[in-house]
Amino acid sequence: xxxxxxxxLAAASSTLPTWAAxxxxxxxxxxxxxxxxxxxxxxxxxxxxxxxMSRKWGVAVVVDNKAGAGGALGTDFVAKAAAxxxxxxxxxxxxxxxxxxxxxxxxxxxxxxxxVASFAQAPIxxxxxxxxxxxxxxDLVAAAKKAPGTVSYASPGAGTSSHLGAVMLAQQAxxxxxxxxxxxxxxxxxxxxxxxxxxxxxGTGVTLPLLQAGKIRMLAVTSLKRSISLPQVPTLDExxxxxxxxxxxxxxxxxxxxxxxxxxxxxxxxxxxxxQPEFKELCKAQGLDVAIQGPAALQSAAPREFxxxxxxxxxxxxxxxx
Numbered sequence: 001x002x003x004x005x006x007x008x009l010a011a012a013s014s015t016l017p018t019w020a021a022x023x024x025x026x027x028x029x030x031x032x033x034x035x036x037x038x039x040x041x042x043x044x045x046x047x048x049x050x051x052x053m054s055r056k057w058g059v060a061v062v063v064d065n066k067a068g069a070g071g072a073l074g075t076d077f078v079a080k081a082a083a084x085x086x087x088x089x090x091x092x093x094x095x096x097x098x099x100x101x102x103x104x105x106x107x108x109x110x111x112x113x114x115x116v117a118s119f120a121q122a123p124i125x126x127x128x129x130x131x132x133x134x135x136x137x138x139d140l141v142a143a144a145k146k147a148p149g150t151v152s153y154a155s156p157g158a159g160t161s162s163h164l165g166a167v168m169l170a171q172q173a174x175x176x177x178x179x180x181x182x183x184x185x186x187x188x189x190x191x192x193x194x195x196x197x198x199x200x201x202x203g204t205g206v207t208l209p210l211l212q213a214g215k216i217r218m219l220a221v222t223s224l225k226r227s228i229s230l231p232q233v234p235t236l237d238e239x240x241x242x243x244x245x246x247x248x249x250x251x252x253x254x255x256x257x258x259x260x261x262x263x264x265x266x267x268x269x270x271x272x273x274x275x276q277p278e279f280k281e282l283c284k285a286q287g288l289d290v291a292i293q294g295p296a297a298l299q300s301a302a303p304r305e306f307x308x309x310x311x312x313x314x315x316x317x318x319x320x321x322x
Contacts, residue, residue, distance in 0.1 A: 022260075022261035022262050023261075025085055025265055026057050026086065027059075028059065028086065029059055029060040029061070029062055029086075030053070030059065030060070030061045030062070030085070031061075031062055031081075031087045031088070032046060032049075032050045032061050032062065032088050032090060033065075033066050033074045033077055033078050033087060033088065033089050033090065034063060034066070034074065034090045034091075035066060035071035035075055035089060035090065035091045035092075035095075036067050036071070036074075036090075036091075037067040038065050040205070041120070041122060041203070041286045041288050042090060042091070042092055042250050043063075043065060043090075045090075045250055045282065045286070045288065046090035046250075046252075047063050048273065048278075048279055049090075049274065052269075052273035052276070053269045053273060056272070057269065069102070070098065070101060070159070071091050071092065071094045071095060072098055072102055072105060074089060074091065075089060075091060075095065075098065075107065075113065076106055076107050078113065078254070078255060079107035079108075079112040079113055079255065080107070082255065083254070083255040083257035083258045083259075084255075084258060084259075084262070085254055085258050085259070085263070085265075085266060087254070087255065088252055088253070088254055088266065089113065089252060089253045089254070090251075091252075091253065092122075092161070092248050092249065092250055093247070093248040093305070094160070094161060094248070095109060095113075095251070095253070096109075096302075096305040096306050096308070097164070097309040099306065099310070100309060100310045100313040100314070100320070101159045101313060102320070103320045109306075110303075110306055112255065113254065113256060114253060114254055114256045114258065114295075115252070115253050115295065115298035115299055115302055116253060116254055116263050116266045116267045116270065116294075116295050116298070117251065117266065117267040117270035117274075117292075117293065117295065118250065118251035118252070118291060118292070118298055119250060119251075119271065119273070119274035119279070119291070119292055120249070120250040120283050120288045120289065120291055121247040121248060121250065121288065121289050121291040122161075122203050122204060122205075122248045122249075122287070122288050122289075123204065123222050123246075123248075123289065124161060124162050124201055124203065124221070124222040124246060124247075124248070125201070125203070125204055125207045125218055125220075125221055125222075125230070125233070126200070126201060126219045126220045126221070126222070127189075127192060127199070127202070127207055127218045128140075128192065128198065128199055128200070128216065128217055129192060129193060129194070129198075129215070129216060129217070130215055130217055132217060134199070134219065135217075135219075136219060137220050137234075137236060137239035137241070138239065138240055140199060141173045141175055141240070144170075144173075144175035144176065144177055145175055148175065148176040149176045149177070149178055150178065151177045151198055151199065152178040152179075152180050152198050152199070153177050153178070153180065153197060153198065153199040153200065153201055154180045154182055154188040154191050154192050154197035154199070154200045154202075155179065155180075155181055155182070155188055155200075155201050156184060156185040156187075156188050156202060157181045157182065157183065157184075158179070158181045158318045159313060159316070159318040161203075161246075161248040162188075162201040162202050163179065163181065163201065163318075164246070164309070164312040164313065164316060165222050165246045167315055168312060169201075169222075169236065169241065169244070172241050173241060179316075180197050185202055185203055185205070185206045186206050188200060189202050189206045189207055189210055189216075190210075192216060193210050193215040193216050199219075200216070203248075204229055204287025205287050207287075208230075208287050218230065219233075219234075219239070220233060220234050220235060220238075220239050221233050221234075221236070222235070222236055222245070222246040222247065223235060223245065223247045223289065224237055224243075224244070227289055228283075228284055228289050228290075229286075229287045229288070247289075247291075249291060250288070251298065252266070263295050267294045267295040268294070271292050271293075271294055274292045
């Protein structure tokens with residue numbers, strides 16, 4: 001027979017592991033899964049953050065790249081991990097597009113993962129060949145209005161952040177352009193530089209070298225404020241598209257159900273690392289801007305980000321991957 005006192009002690013002890021885990025976290029190495037390939041802005045910033053977290057905590061934070069399927073491969077891995085904070089996902093704003101772009105996911109991007117911090121953001125660059133007749137965004141808009149569907153623009157692929165940023169521009173400006181998707185960001189950028197496409201929408205990482213080589217001209221960045229890496233380039237808001245703001249955040253997420261104290265501990269460690277001057281210089285070299293947010297702000301904004309991504313993907317008419 002189980003006595004009431006023994007039952008109460010057993011019930012209390014069953015909750016103890018969660019409390020104890022939160023109080024002693026981290027007590028073992030942490031796995032940082034990066035959903036992008038090595039050498040990308042996400043990977044480089046994640047490695048800096050992971051290294052600083054390791055120093056702060058005194059335990060190893062091991063980076064593990066699991067790139068593929070637009071970030072779904074790494075996301076799937078973390079979505080199936082234990083909700084204990086020992087497996088962290090480093091991803092981008094593409095996370096919010098996953099439920100719309102893929103119909104066969106084995107996880108729920110909305111429900112299975114919880115944002116814990118963001119620390120950088122990547123604006124999209126609107127650029128043209130160096131000898132293009134388009135000197136400003138308004139030149140581009142005027143040409144597209146004069147001959148709808150004839151101005152071609154290159155992106156790294158259908159459904160990518162660069163593509164969705166272009167769709168948002170076209171909608172706000174009331175124009176129609178011809179989308180030419182490529183298999184990679186570098187290929188798309190080179191095609192614009194060679195004049196095969198009239199306009200490009202792409203990240204700063206692949207466009208900065210072309211700008212420095214004098215092969216392209218930048219018309220605008222898609223962030224609401226000018227990028228620290230390109231202070232001379234106006235924003236789309238300054239170029240006549242008032243209120244336009246489209247960036248790709250670099251953020252971290254954990255399995256939903258991770259104890260709140262652990263989520264807060266991870267978020268605090270990441271935001272402290274991102275506040276260091278060395279991180280600002282690292283981001284500038286990669287064409288990124290520091291953008292720090294903790295768990296509460298990110299979790300509050302997540303539903304809007306998912307809805308925004310769904311609207312843009314559907315507006316773009318991207319075919320769902322099955």
